[in-house]
Amino acid sequence: MRTREVRLVRRPAGTLRPTDLEVVEVDVPRLADGQVLVATSHHSVDAAVRLRMDPVSPPGYLPAFGLGEGIEGLAVGTVLESRAAGFVAGDLVQHARGFREIAVVDATAGALGGAGALTRLDAALAPAEVHLGLLGGTGLTAWSGIVPVARAVEGETVWVSAAAGAVGSVAGQLARSRGCRVVGSAGGPEKVAYLRDELGFDAAFDHREGVAEGLAAAAPDGIDVYFDNVGGGHLVAALDHLRPFGRAALCGAVAGYDGTPAPGIDNLFLATSKNLTLRGFRAGAFAERADEVRVELAALWRAGRMRLDTATYDGLEQAPQAVVDLLTGRTRGKCMVVTG
């Protein structure tokens, strides 16, 4: 059997170009005991995939992709054939071997940061794209940052950066559902209008017009929580604006992923002077709470209090452009490639 996969054919020299990736046809390996064969329909496009394209991954991440080898990511699909206990043909599953149309997946492995083990999904609960986004790694990441990491509580002011992105838009809406006042930032006036008018953020600003100025105008009395997807100058501004005993949930630092290193943080002493906590986290650390989170988010979604729009790319041949568009901030909501 043949399939297609996305390969890394050139390590990006700075910013990723679509031609650094290539879609190639390959043989599907024979299924061994303990494995399932999955026809993947939805492939998650996450900024973190860029980290594995450098020669060495950051500590805590899966190893760098080999040059000339296939890339991977979280994905949802349907089991075609199973040689693993607990899975049968027809099951809707999440796995970590995205970016190939037909994947052989180890039932006991494939964990991507602890959150990517092969998991059977409840097809009656929601469609595949909702499982991949809101109810998958995106939702778990957003929930982890707002709830156990930042401990945002009713009445607090929360700033979410990259708020029109998948994790950011869920984090912001989740904080609102818990009674926080939520400020979002994004790049460009269209995204800002989207945050305010469609996602119901209390305030929003365009970081391209100046992060410190935008934040000061949107939250003149300061912030209690910062949900950081960007790092660099955004985090510097957050440290300046956090109130005493404020918390920053460090979810990602996309400013430094793709080419240019982000500027260093030169005002971290404010953490001491204002009793601030900065806590880095990855969703995998909270994987044991994924079921509970799925229930909370699905309830909000069914009640119409949570939405996660999708930026959909049809066909695996669109995957290289999808990754580039995500990294350069051209997408909104959950970016995914749909196949089959």
Next chain:
Amino acid sequence: MRTREVRLVRRPAGTLRPTDLEVVEVDVPRLADGQVLVATSHHSVDAAVRLRMDPVSPPGYLPAFGLGEGIEGLAVGTVLESRAAGFVAGDLVQHARGFREIAVVDATAGALGGAGALTRLDAALAPAEVHLGLLGGTGLTAWSGIVPVARAVEGETVWVSAAAGAVGSVAGQLARSRGCRVVGSAGGPEKVAYLRDELGFDAAFDHREGVAEGLAAAAPDGIDVYFDNVGGGHLVAALDHLRPFGRAALCGAVAGYDGTPAPGIDNLFLATSKNLTLRGFRAGAFAERADEVRVELAALWRAGRMRLDTATYDGLEQAPQAVVDLLTGRTRGKCMVVTG
């Protein structure tokens, strides 16, 4: 009545010089209701005093010292006269109006970061210098960082920077008393020998020989906790060496206090990738636990399991040099000026 006080006569242009401070004779104000008159015997010399010599203090600190006005700090002395309920002549007290021989102190105010309110001390428990150091702000700061902030537990590896200083030497010994393996760093071979041979640290290294190299040799398997007194390159090295789920207690960043700004932190993304927590703190945030801490530290001290050596300067006229020596790393243990 006349007394002498230390005044800021020139805002330091970069590194503080002794001549930026001056010891002058002044009138002691008349005592008003709610005040006590204290003959101060021991004046604490802390790095944080430098922060109030710049034109603007960092947020969370008391305002900058006025140019031509007296400076202040934590101190211990004996009440000469009281017009405040709860205090009588002869009481041993801690207050926040140090750097003057005779001080008028408001019984209800004078809090320095919340930890400096006028407090009666138990003279039978320990001598004045032990109250000022181990049982005062120094001990509370060290305890706060190790216990509630970093939550260091038995079997973990803890790195303490500026470990031959007052807070560092108490933090390191406290972590050891709780079953941690403790690595200390300091400037120069004498301090390193002091940490290892006299304070009983498990390992020690000289940061002047290279922080990353010294840390890697002293803790080849990484660290679980970093107690940061320095900031800058020390914190960068800690982020590199912290193990997954490690914690950094950000107590101070003396590298950036006196003149040259410390380099920015350019590897904070490791907090995300390794699920690290960085928590800034000031002892004032834990002031309500000061009594409990005093009991624990006094017990260790009486049992001979905790020592805090003193770097003593005799006479208020030595105070300018004492502050400069502390900031340039020339002192060991608790730096104090003794008067009367």
